[in-house]
Amino acid sequence: MFMNYISVIGSGTMGNGIAHTFALSGFKVNIIDLSQDRITEAINTISKNLDRQLQKGTITSSQHTEAIGNIQGFTLLEAGVKDADLVIEAATENVDIKLKIFADLDKLCKPTAILASNTSSISITKIAAVTARPELVIGMHFMNPVPVMKLVEVIRGFNTSDKTTNQIMDLSVKIGKVPVEVNDYPGFVANRILMPMINEAIQCLNEGVAGVTEIDTVMKLGMSHPMGPLQLADFIGLDVCLAILNVLHQGFGNPKYAPSPLLVNMVASGQLGVKSGSGFYDYSAGIKEAVLSKKFKK
Known part of the structure; x- marks a missing residue:
């Protein structure tokens, strides 16, 4: 046609x-x-x-x-x-x-x-x-x-x-x-692989394993990713990430897809990433700055 x-x-x-x-x-x-x-x-x-x-x-x-x-x-x-x-x-x-x-x-x-x-x-x-x-x-x-x-x-x-x-x-x-x-399976290919990685990065932050910039730097320099997972989450929209993880969690019934509590709380508070001006980084002044590193780094 x-x-x-x-x-x-x-x-x-x-x-x-x-x-x-x-x-x-x-x-x-x-x-x-x-x-x-x-x-x-x-x-x-x-x-x-x-x-x-x-x-x-x-x-x-x-x-x-x-x-x-x-x-x-x-x-x-x-x-x-x-x-x-x-x-x-x-x-x-x-x-x-x-x-x-x-x-x-x-x-x-x-x-x-x-x-x-x-x-x-x-x-x-x-x-x-x-x-x-x-x-x-x-x-x-x-x-x-x-x-x-x-x-x-x-x-x-x-x-x-x-x-x-x-x-x-x-x-x-x-x-x-x-x-x-x-x-047609939950998350298809791209997000079935990508979202658990982003979620794990958020959980690393939540548990104090490392700060925002540290986690992103490890993935950029160690894994040759062009953008770190936390910055990428901000770019995608944390609300979108949460919605996709919920689809994966409900679709497969597997706890490995359960969204990090930190992600849930950030979305509930309106910190959605670039679209809202603040997420794992602060974009409100037009300059990307990690705002959660000190809060969660032990």
């Missing part, structure tokens, strides 16, 4: 990054969100990120102009998805919200439209079950920042068809990504 029209639900970090990538690859993209202000902010973010690419010489001025021209914003779901060949949901990592969105999409989209979720942990099979087209429901888990990171986890639900999977694998290549097909 030829795909031209792409709709992206959610204009946050992941949503605007996905829209950016498709628009730059020549697709017509509709960004859908609850308010026009959010949509305007997302398009402004995309424009600034395209400016950076232009300054680096990775795109041309005409590509910049064409990409922005490929994007439209909608606050009404029906208007934004009615012509879409592919809808990618990039809403918050909340199962009830996602189930409601997919139930609505099934009624509003044309029968041939593929419905994809950018979920980082929630079951594609469960999402597909609220639709009458489970064979056309699939996961497209992009990495952050989307315009830069090459990987897309393509997640097959229990009923996702070979045709749908092949179409999304081919499409991912067309937008310059490297797709990896995985099956």
Whole structure:
């Protein structure tokens, strides 16, 4: 099936990054969100990120102009998805919200439209079950920042068809990504491996094994990670990390996936990382500083 029209639900970090990538690859993209202000902010973010690419010489001025021209914003779901060949949901990592969105999409989209979720942990099979087209429901888990990171986890639900999977694998290549097909188990591959590591780093901090910068330095210099696990958790969002760990813990019923009490408390207190200005590091002054090292280091 030829795909031209792409709709992206959610204009946050992941949503605007996905829209950016498709628009730059020549697709017509509709960004859908609850308010026009959010949509305007997302398009402004995309424009600034395209400016950076232009300054680096990775795109041309005409590509910049064409990409922005490929994007439209909608606050009404029906208007934004009615012509879409592919809808990618990039809403918050909340199962009830996602189930409601997919139930609505099934009624509003044309029968041939593929419905994809950018979920980082929630079951594609469960999402597909609220639709009458489970064979056309699939996961497209992009990495952050989307315009830069090459990987897309393509997640097959229990009923996702070979045709749908092949179409999304081919499409991912067309937008310059490297797709990896995985099956539908909690956390898929990326977060099933990544989140326990982040959680263990948080527990090391909680137990006073070492401070924030010390833990991150060990992993960067000792394991060749480009970013330490605590800084990465801040970047992802501590609320997102907690949500994914809860999915893993509930999905497998294994105590090894239980979130660290420190992570639970930080999320409850509103310390969510970069998005809130404070997490394991303080970002409020525009300078990254480890704020929890002294508190937990013995």
